[in-house]
Amino acid sequence: MKKIYLLFLLVFFFLDISFSQDPFFKFYRVDKIDQNIRLNKLYQDKKGFIWIGTSNGLYKFDGLNFTNFPTDTTLQNNSVSAIYEDDLNNVWVGYSSGKIGVLKKDSVTVYNLPSAEIASPVTDIIQDSDGTLWISTYGEGIYLLNKNNETNKLTSENGLSDNYVYVLCKNSDNLIYAGTDRGISVCKLNNSIVNIKILTSSDGLPDNIVQEIVADASGNLWIGMQDAGVCFYEANSGEFRQSEVLKLWNYGSVTSIIVSHDELWIGTASNGIVDYEFEGDLRFRPFNRSTGHDFSRINDMLKNLEGNIFIASVSELIQSPGERLEFLRSFKNNSIDNVHAVLADKDRNLWYSTDEGLFYFIMTINKSSELKNYFPNKYHIISLYQDCHGRIWAGTYDKGVLILNPNTGEVKNLTEQDGIVNANILSISGFDCEVWLATLGGVSRVKIADKSKFEISSYNKAQGLANNYIYYAFIDSRHREWFATDGHGITLLENGKFTNFSSDAGLKSDVIYSITEDKKGNIWFSTSTEGIYKYDGNNFKNFALSEGLRDLSIAALSADKLGNIVIVHRKGIDLLNTETENITSLGVEAGITELNSDLNSITQDKKGNIWIGTQKGLIKYAGHLPNPNLKPITHINKVLLFLEEATNTSFTSKENHISIDFVGLWYSNPELVNYQYMLEGYTRDWVKTKDHFVTFSNLPPGNYTFRVRSAFGDNFTNASEKSITFKINKPFYATSWFIILTIIVIGAVSLFVIRYREIKLKEKENIEKEKIEFQFETLKSQVNPHFLFNSFNTLINIIEDDKNLAVEYVEKLSVFFRNIVKYRDKEVVSLVEELSLVENYLFLQQKRYGNNLKLCIQDNIDRKNYCIPPLTLQLLIENAIKHNAISRDKNLNIKIYQENGFIIVENNINIKKNVETSTGFGLQNIVTRYKLLNKREVKIDHTSEFFKVHLPLIHC
């Protein structure tokens, strides 16, 4: 995102051709480096930000900075011609190329319309009550994009007046007006069906090319046209109206319209802005197209919440406070200097006096350039008044009052000779046909009996006035007279009785300059050095700097039509709301740099405009306009983590460097905005700043709420506030779940270890037990009487036949028994040992069974590397012999071989006739021993044919 700081701001003053009465204009360029950027479109979003569509894409303006939002894909033509924020706060962007885009964070993503491609410039986007987007184009009619992402098209073929559409305007829920080359298409929505009615010149439209349509507050339309200027359309009656003044339009093509309270600002294609007052005088005022600035082609205008008007000229963004404040500084190249008195007469024409005379300016259109000077360079006129006969009273220094009949030119001069108390007339006021003159020698009341007969009575110290120097005489709504004295406070004349209020009554200053009255009948008056006072009939209340006044030397006061007290001083105009007693101001932002006004050089016209005479022309304050929003609106723009925009608001313990970007939107004068912020959970107090950015580093884990508010000065009561909550999580080792988990794991592990040990001990115990049992059994078998009996029988037979063999037999028998004794304590023995034992055993048995018993030990047995629990094989062979009949017919064949990690003992089955009782202990013992050794299990295959035992091999 490219951020360009405001680089260019210029204020210009007016060099005029005829009569210039202009508002203040401030000029910006969105980018100083690229001077070729063209401004096309202005838009204000719901938050109040200003968006600008330019030839260089989309920009956002917050009063200080312009931020560019580029398109995410390269477009040949990046020129933005339409902007709209929909109901879901998506900002839609239309391009001159026909492309549509949606703003996503920092860039605009091109949006491809389903089954449609626009090739003509997009001119406007709005949304109807169904949520359908209406996209108007210059050449292809209107595209409708509904919520289901379906596209429809309105063209001249299905009823649109023309395919060249300039503008869309919605004035009620179901009516959309489209301005085209051939009139206005009134699109009525009825359950998602669009009915189009066409309005053209045959319906009274002055010009078929409609380039701008704006709805006013009551839903009626102002229509800007190519040739015929502006007309009014009353929506209910369907009637087009164009005042006689508007028919005189000669400023060319209308591009945009701003509807204000009682006037229009009309942007044109080549003549800048033309102001049209549609209430009151009905007149045009083309604002000045002055030197150095682009003020001819107006592409768009916008009035924001504050009442400022933004103007997109081709290359500059122009900002103006609008109609609220205007400056009248020259007439026909003659500057209006040193205005002493000003008067708006009953016909709203303006009178003002300068050192050069009394000027009369007729404000109506027909005589707009007429300025007449009565009494050139003859009198020093310092006060003005219009009497009940319409005559102008001009109070002078030293020369009394001049009473001028503007119709006849007849002048009457009232002087001390005629009975007035003094010839220096500081102010004139009155009611009905009674005129009061405030002078340096007291006050005179002039009753106008008829046009030429005056009854004069005077008051001064002698009659009870506190002082003879009277700055101002004021007649209140109860017809009481108030006099502002120099040095003796304020004096009230009621029922012929003078009452004086001065320092005795608590006034800080006794020099009173001006007096006015609010709607509730409170009297307000200003002092020379102590601000202003309000008198409610009982008490005096002072308003000074701490109440928000910007200056204590007040030159003039006036109550406006809305109940504000307008306070004029050097620094500008302060407005005191009499309801809330809040004070706001108009100053530099409205174009007032320094305001030097003579005392009481103020007047109010019939409409409610307040005119102030100054040393440099006249200022008009539109005191009848409703107050727009008068405080900054706070927004949090974004939260940054290590200066990168954060994507969520929950951070890890290491993500503890948080910055917040915020703004208080106040386009009128962004420099005036002060901020207060507080990070709840971290700080307890508000911190004041002028920055729009704050950083918190090394934040400890916790929940935080950042609050920020903005205001002018130091008064943050009722300030607009925004907040955002975020969380920095504890490190994982400090989180409760981690601690709990750790405890659980440790507990589980210890438990497991204990249990394991227990199991192991038990196992060991079992092995011991088994071993002992086995040893016992083996011992028992060793003394198996059958075995011994059989062995000895065999031996007897051999001894007789073969003495040597008998010796061998006895040797083998003894080796066999020795081995049994030797091996029985071991857990395992090698196959070498076991097999030699087996062979030995077999030798002993074979002597009994001869060749009827056969043992085949296969060669493939890996005798060296494998072990086996001792006597296992022997036991199996013993069992085989024990359980089977062995005879010549029924040989017993025992095979021992290795297969798949098992050593297998297999024998055929010869069922015995009388079965020996078997405990089954031997085989069971083998299985148990293997189990205890924690080896693979012993497998036993027992069929009718053979008996097969698989003994897992154990590595030695």
Next chain:
Amino acid sequence: MRFLIILLLITSPVVAQNNENVFFTRSGEIFFKSDAPLELITASSSEVRGVIDIKKNTFAFSVPVKSFEGFNSPLQKEHFNENYMESDKFPSATFNGKIIEDIDYSQDGSYTVRAKGILSVHGVDQERIIKGDINIKNGVIHITSNFIVLLEEHNIKVPKIVFQKISPEIQVEINAQLARK
């Protein structure tokens, strides 16, 4: 280009004869004037082809650049065709578009209208709104209009040295009578 083909088709007698919504001419007059400080140049042509579709309220006009006669010398005409207008490359100047105002073509009467469309001169298109007068009498549409063509807008480059002799603003006048076939 497509427009030109349509124009030629419409104005050729074969196609146009039976369409009663279409008025046309093949002999409209056009006149232009360059009023420069040092020289006044005028030229005209009466070979303007034009067509108005009164139902759609659209129009198309075209004139062959080479058909302009007048000028102050034959050499000037040659310059006009070869250097400025490049008439071999861009043989005709055209204006086509729509008429903004509603007109009752069925009755005699006079109207001041705006024609909005694309003016193509020297191969450069400009969207223009041009005012003109339409006079309907006895089934004949009589059109007159004055307007200005800016050389700059149509990329017609005049050497600096000649600038005093050729105005950057060319005043154009058109005068045509269109009728049904």
